[in-house]
Amino acid sequence: xxxxxxxxxxxxxxxxxxxxxxxxxxxxxxxxxxxxxxxxxxxxxxxxxxxxxxxxxxxxxxxxxxxxxxxxxxxxxxxxxxxxxxxxxxxxxxxxxxxxxxxxxxxxxxxxxxxxxxxxxxxxxxxxxxxxxxxxxxxxxxxxxxxxxxxxxxxxxxxxxxxxxxxxxxxxxxxxxxxxxxxxxxxxxxxxxxxxxxxxxxxxxxxxxxxxxxxxxxxxxxxxxxxxxxxxxxxxxxxxxxxxxxxxxxxxxxxxxxxxxxxxxxxxxxxxxxxxxxxxxxxxxxxxxxxxxxxxx
Amino acid sequence: xxxxxxxxxxxxxxxxxxxxxxxxxxxxxxxxxxxxxxxxxxxxxxxxxxxxxxxxxxxxxxxxxxxxxxxxxxxxxxxxxxxxxxxxxxxxxxxxxxxxxxxxxxxxxxxxxxxxxxxxxxxxxxxxxxxxxxxxxxxxxxxxxxxxxxxxxxxxxxx
Ligand SMILES: Cc1cc2nc3c(=O)[nH]c(=O)nc-3n(C[C@H](O)[C@H](O)[C@H](O)COP(=O)(O)OP(=O)(O)OC[C@H]3O[C@@H](n4cnc5c(N)ncnc54)[C@H](O)[C@@H]3O)c2cc1C
Ligand code: FES
Ligand code: FES
Numbered sequence: 001x002x003x004x005x006x007x008x009x010x011x012x013x014x015x016x017x018x019x020x021x022x023x024x025x026x027x028x029x030x031x032x033x034x035x036x037x038x039x040x041x042x043x044x045x046x047x048x049x050x051x052x053x054x055x056x057x058x059x060x061x062x063x064x065x066x067x068x069x070x071x072x073x074x075x076x077x078x079x080x081x082x083x084x085x086x087x088x089x090x091x092x093x094x095x096x097x098x099x100x101x102x103x104x105x106x107x108x109x110x111x112x113x114x115x116x117x118x119x120x121x122x123x124x125x126x127x128x129x130x131x132x133x134x135x136x137x138x139x140x141x142x143x144x145x146x147x148x149x150x151x152x153x154x155x156x157x158x159x160x161x162x163x164x165x166x167x168x169x170x171x172x173x174x175x176x177x178x179x180x181x182x183x184x185x186x187x188x189x190x191x192x193x194x195x196x197x198x199x200x201x202x203x204x205x206x207x208x209x210x211x212x213x214x215x216x217x218x219x220x221x222x223x224x225x226x227x228x229x230x231x232x233x234x235x236x237x238x239x240x241x242x243x244x245x246x247x248x249x250x251x252x253x254x255x256x257x258x259x260x261x262x263x264x265x266x267x268x269x270x271x272x273x274x275x276x277x278x279x280x281x282x283x284x285x286x287x288x289x290x291x292x293x294x295x296x297x
Numbered sequence: 298x299x300x301x302x303x304x305x306x307x308x309x310x311x312x313x314x315x316x317x318x319x320x321x322x323x324x325x326x327x328x329x330x331x332x333x334x335x336x337x338x339x340x341x342x343x344x345x346x347x348x349x350x351x352x353x354x355x356x357x358x359x360x361x362x363x364x365x366x367x368x369x370x371x372x373x374x375x376x377x378x379x380x381x382x383x384x385x386x387x388x389x390x391x392x393x394x395x396x397x398x399x400x401x402x403x404x405x406x407x408x409x410x411x412x413x414x415x416x417x418x419x420x421x422x423x424x425x426x427x428x429x430x431x432x433x434x435x436x437x438x439x440x441x442x443x444x445x446x447x448x449x450x451x452x453x454x455x456x
Contacts, residue, residue, distance in 0.1 A: 005298040006363040007319040028366060036359040037340060039318075049317070051364045107407065107428025108341060110353045111360070192340070193428055205342075 002045040011055045013170065016143040019166045022048040028168060030077060030116035034109055052168070054079055058115070061086050064173060071094075071175035076115025081106065083114060092176055095183040099130040099202070102187045105194045115169040121161040121226075124284060127153065128227040129202035129219040130185050136174040142167045152241070155226035178215065181206040182289025184282040188274055191265065197222040198265040199274045203282035207290045211242050216250070216283070222265075223258035223275050230254045233279070242287055251280035304364045307375025315362050322346045322357035333373035333402045337431070344430030347403035347410075347425070348372050354410040362411060373402035376409060385409050386446040394443030396434035404430045408444045421437055 010223040019026050027046035029035050030053075052058060058077035063100040064070055072089060083089055084100040102107055102118070103126050107243040117127055118138060131151040136155055140147050140163060154161045163169060177183055187197045200221035208214030216237045218230040235255035241248045260271035281295070299314045306329060315324060325331045325348070337345035339358045346358040349365060349371040376383040385408045388394065395401040404427070411418055411426045418426065423444050 001318040003298055004317050006300050007364075029361075032361060033356075033359055034343060036320075036361060040339070040359075049361075049364075051361075053364060054367075060299055081353075104341075105344070106426050107344060107347060107354045107429045109358055195442050230310060283446065 001039050002042065004039075004046055005048050007050045008054050009049060009050060009052075010056075012055055012057070012141065012170070013143075015050055015055055015168060016141075016166065018050050018278070020143050026050055026165070028052060028119070031079065031111040032116075032118060033112045033216070034116060034120040034122070037038070045101065058170060060091065064090065069176075071097040071173060074114050074172045076113060076170050076172070078114050080109035080112050080114065080117065084109070088280075093134075093174060095130055095177065095202075095204075096127075096174055099126050099185040102126045102185065108154050113238065114172055115137055115284060118151065118172070119161055119163050119169055121155060121159045123155070123224060123226050124196040124222040124223065125186060126185070126197065126200060129200055129221045131172070131174065132219045132227055132229055133183070133204050133217040134174055134177065135203040135231070136172055136288065138169050139171045139173070140164075140167045141170045145254065146170075148173075152227075152229060159223040178206045180208075180290060180293075181215075182286040182287070182291075182293060184285035186278050186282045186285070188278050196265070199271050201225055201275070201278045201282040203279065203286045205237075205283060205290060207242070207243075207287070211243050213237050213240055213246075218250070218254065218279060218283070219274055220254060220258060220279070223271055224262040225259070228254075228258055230257050232257060237283070246247050247280060247287075251276050251283065253277045275292040300363045303362055304362065304365065304368060304370055306370045307372060310444075317361065317363050317370055319362045319371070320358060320363065321348070321355075321360040321362045324382055325357060325370070331372050331374050336376075337399070337403075337404055342429075342431070343400070344403040345400055345405060347406040347430065349406060352410075352413065354407055359404070359439040361401075371406070373405060376405070383409065385412065387442070388443040388447035389440075392440035392443040392446050394435065395432075395439070400430060400432045404432065404440055408440075408447060412448055416448060418444075420445065423448075 025047040029051045058075040060075045080100045084097045090097045099107045136151045185202045187200045202219045204217040206215040216234045220228045237250040258275045260268045262268045335345040337343040341359045348357045377445045407430045
């Protein structure tokens with residue numbers, strides 16, 4: 001690892017001052033699980049590392065809004081394990097708890113933070129597909145103000161996000177699933193239980209009258225340079241009857257938009273096929289959940 | 298660049314000056330001589346370097362000592378009390394929880410973290426928790442049985 005200076009600001013203002021002073025030569029550190037590895041491998045050689053561990057106010061999980069219009073607001077430094085075990089999250093956003101539970105191992109989840117996981121920008125990560133499907137927003141704060149952005153727009157390229165030098169991701173707002181919807185996050189793990197996904201799919205299906213699909217969200221991970229939101233595939237199911245044929249047509253359409261890499265987790269061709277299979281299964285599970293969640297007549 | 302840090306390790310406060318790039322595992326092993334914590338993969342995967350930071354399980358191989366300034370660190374050297382092994386340590390001896398021993402400090406620290414939080418885990422909970430600690434020797438059932446025994450439940454039948 002190269003030599004650098006480590007800073008432990010005790011307020012956001014102090015952190016912004018450091019980031020502004022050192023510009024491109026500064027790197028934010030949260031849990032460190034991504035950034036320390038990159039520094040060990042010399043993929044990143046910052047002169048200044050700004051640790052957020054002592055910055056107050058980034059560690060809470062709170063409710064936003066009311067009833068089904070509400071959701072949760074998660075501070076950037078909340079760890080994966082804290083989020084997945086939070087009773088409110090488990091109750092109102094079980095899909096989020098389940099998705100974070102799929103990340104790596106309990107040890108990594110005790111260290112890795114929600115903010116760090118997003119700014120890491122690795123397209124193989126588990127949380128982004130689920131957060132995009134739910135329409136989550138991030139708040140980016142800097143010395144010159146604050147901007148909100150859908151998680152979907154955060155990812156620019158392989159390990160590249162729209163977070164600018166000087167900005168800190170301070171919180172993530174996650175809306176609840178629409179009423180009448182069901183969801184699933186499937187992570188295909190043919191190698192070991194602690195691996196990154198070979199292919200992953202987040203699906204949310206909202207049921208309209210009868211057996212129709214009033215809305216559907218399908219977002220895939222590990223099949224491109226960024227998470228892939230399969231909007232074209234969604235449009236084949238939205239407004240249609242939830243028949244096996246329509247579901248199959250929708251799942252098949254994801255093959256047109258995924259662009260996986262050939263690697264030790266599988267060939268590009270295999271991953272493309274698995275993207276279809278896991279999309280179909282995710283939609284089926286989400287539909288099953290809409291039936292289970294339906295209030296008794 | 299050197300940094301001043303203050304870490305409380307197994308109850309003893311240490312004020313040290315370390316290079317910012319000093320990893321916690323190296324600080325423990327080389328600066329404090331606490332060589333019980335092992336390093337295997339160096340990339341967060343194997344669990345050999347597991348320690349507790351403010352009670353939470355962490356991989357010391359991907360943690361900067363400077364980044365956890367002010368924290369309470371617990372290592373394998375710190376869990377026996379008054380000359381008596383921690384119940385998890387004793388269970389690993391009694392139930393064949395180790396062979397070569399290189400992974401054992403990490404296994405024990407992980408198991409301790411589990412039982413601190415969930416004193417009566419089910420077999421599935423033990424498996425899900427311990428999945429991040431690799432062992433090339435035991436075939437894992439010795440470990441599973443040891444953790445179950447330390448939790449006071451009946452070890453499985455595969456010992
Ligand atoms: C062994 C191992 C296995 C893994 N397996 C999985 C897996 O199965 N699934 C999965 O999804 N992920 C996996 N990961 C990746 C892991 O989820 C990320 O490394 C982690 O989420 C990053 O969070 P962190 O808090 O440690 O971030 P850090 O490493 O501290 O930071 C990551 C990046 O974000 C920036 N950053 C951090 N916080 C902020 C902030 N608040 N504002 C602005 N920038 C910030 C940093 O500058 C850096 O670029 C694995 C990692 C390891 C080491
Ligand atoms: S040495 Fe740290 S996890 Fe393997
Ligand atoms: S006892 Fe040898 S690696 Fe686990």
